[in-house]
Amino acid sequence: MAYLAIFITYIFINNFILTQFLGLCPFIGVSKNSESAIGMGMAVTFVMGLASIITYLVYTFVLIPLNLGYLQTLSFILVIAALVQFVELIIQKNSPALYQALGIYLPLITTNCAVLGIAILNINEGYNLMQSFSAGIAGGLGFTLALVLMSNIRERMDLHPVPRVFKGVPIAFISGGLMALAFMAFDKALLMNLLG
Amino acid sequence: MAQSKKEILTQGLFRENPVFIIMLGLCPTLGVTTQVINGIGMGLSVIFVLVFSNIFIALLKNVIPNSVRIPAYIVIIAAFVTIVEMVMHAFAPSIYKALGIFLPLIVVNCIILGRAEAFANKNTVLDSFLDGVGMGLGFTLALILIALIREVFGAGTITLMAIGKFSGVIEIPLLYKYPARVMTLAAGALLLMGYLKAFFGYLQMRKEAK
Numbered sequence: 001m002a003y004l005a006i007f008i009t010y011i012f013i014n015n016f017i018l019t020q021f022l023g024l025c026p027f028i029g030v031s032k033n034s035e036s037a038i039g040m041g042m043a044v045t046f047v048m049g050l051a052s053i054i055t056y057l058v059y060t061f062v063l064i065p066l067n068l069g070y071l072q073t074l075s076f077i078l079v080i081a082a083l084v085q086f087v088e089l090i091i092q093k094n095s096p097a098l099y100q101a102l103g104i105y106l107p108l109i110t111t112n113c114a115v116l117g118i119a120i121l122n123i124n125e126g127y128n129l130m131q132s133f134s135a136g137i138a139g140g141l142g143f144t145l146a147l148v149l150m151s152n153i154r155e156r157m158d159l160h161p162v163p164r165v166f167k168g169v170p171i172a173f174i175s176g177g178l179m180a181l182a183f184m185a186f187d188k189a190l191l192m193n194l195l196g
Numbered sequence: 197m198a199q200s201k202k203e204i205l206t207q208g209l210f211r212e213n214p215v216f217i218i219m220l221g222l223c224p225t226l227g228v229t230t231q232v233i234n235g236i237g238m239g240l241s242v243i244f245v246l247v248f249s250n251i252f253i254a255l256l257k258n259v260i261p262n263s264v265r266i267p268a269y270i271v272i273i274a275a276f277v278t279i280v281e282m283v284m285h286a287f288a289p290s291i292y293k294a295l296g297i298f299l300p301l302i303v304v305n306c307i308i309l310g311r312a313e314a315f316a317n318k319n320t321v322l323d324s325f326l327d328g329v330g331m332g333l334g335f336t337l338a339l340i341l342i343a344l345i346r347e348v349f350g351a352g353t354i355t356l357m358a359i360g361k362f363s364g365v366i367e368i369p370l371l372y373k374y375p376a377r378v379m380t381l382a383a384g385a386l387l388l389m390g391y392l393k394a395f396f397g398y399l400q401m402r403k404e405a406k
Contacts, residue, residue, distance in 0.1 A: 018382055019382045020227070020382075021222075021223050021224075021226045021227035021382065021385070022223055022227075022301075023223070024222040024223050024226065025219075025220070025222055025223070025306060028219070028222070070278060070281075070282065071278070072300070073274055073277055073278055073281065073300040073303055074271065074274040074275060074277075074278055077270055077274050077303050077304065078267070078270070078271065078274075081266075081267055081270055082267075110266075110270075110304075111304045111306055111309060112304070113223040113301050113304050115304075116300070116301060116303065116304050117297060117301060120297055120300055120301075121297065124297070164401075165394045165395075165397050165398040165401065166390075166394050169219065169390075169393055170390045170391070170393040170394035170397065171390065172390070173386050173387070173389045173390030173393060174386070174387055174390035174391070176386040176390075177383045177384070177385070177386030177387035177388075177389075177390060178383070178387075180381075180382045180383035180386055181378070181383040184381065184382075184383065
């Protein structure tokens with residue numbers, strides 16, 4: 001039950017993009033067509049899941065025993081940067097097809113706020129290993145959902161006459177805002193009703 | 197093309213404003229701007245990190261091997277972010293709390309890594325320092341503008357530092373009673389950003405037409 005709650009929370013209620021403003025740069029930058037949106041979303045979900053596990057282990061078994069909690073930010077970003085590079089190598093070596101699909105998005109992920117964000121959130125919320133992993137995956141899925149919805153909206157918008165000053169990024173922000181309004185319907189009360 | 201010192205300092209303010217023109221560092225821009233004071237706190241933190249990381253990267257640009265430059269930059273940036281976190285935790289706990297997760301996330305703010313890559317590793321220490329100050333101020337101004345609009349319409353107040361008798365909160369008569377709450381929420385932030393971006397695009401277009 002607790003895991004279901006984590007999934008609903010991070011996909012809908014605390015959607016990373018639409019309510020927490022984490023990962024806005026790819027939300028605007030990579031949402032021009034739905035194919036790349038799905039690729040980016042998958043890559044982010046994958047890295048967020050892995051990063052949640054590894055940062056949790058680093059924090060619990062290295063930083064806490066050595067009393068180095070203040071190095072959290074520094075060590076997390078290093079771990080994430082190394083992890084992204086490592087994942088890129090492995091995928092390139094073992095699965096060229098997957099690399100073709102995700103490859104170009106992987107380098108962008110190191111500086112995606114959502115990845116470092118979930119690592120820090122997991123520690124702040126006091127999740128255990130399994131909960132951290134679920135939160136990472138759920139956060140990634142929420143990110144993918146918002147990105148794919150957005151890319152569909154933008155693909156359709158290309159066919160409509162948009163005032164010249166609003167073309168491109170401004171109208172993307174405004175549609176994002178309207179989408180965030182719709183996502184406000186998901187709140188804690190909904191979770192209570194669903195899970196009692 | 198050699199730029200004058202003044203140009204380097206001022207290009208970040210308007211012509212290459214990091215938020216409105218280059219569109220970097222959007223997450224904290226929208227995440228923390230529910231109150232003016234948070235915008236100022238975030239802006240100052242970013243100025244500090246940006247200036248010092250620019251200086252250090254410019255100093256070390258001949259020492260860092262090209263192939264590992266990005267991880268090296270990230271370590272330098274993360275070190276300064278940690279300093280800001282500790283100082284703010286000690287001296288401004290309320291802002292530290294309000295900024296929350298966005299304070300450590302300065303590490304992955306694209307502006308800082310972007311300036312390191314695009315400017316500090318090719319230019320002298322003095323130029324990099326000026327660039328850091330200019331870009332940081334441009335970021336701060338953008339943050340204050342967004343925070344001002346969001347707070348005035350969303351809550352009907354302007355929250356600044358509490359000094360002496362002044363509580364730090366200015367109330368706007370009519371709006372305080374009937375605020376448009378949506379402006380302080382995520383949706384309002386995205387809508388406002390869209391309109392502001394369109395407005396700046398319009399200004400740019402008019403300038404080019406002339």
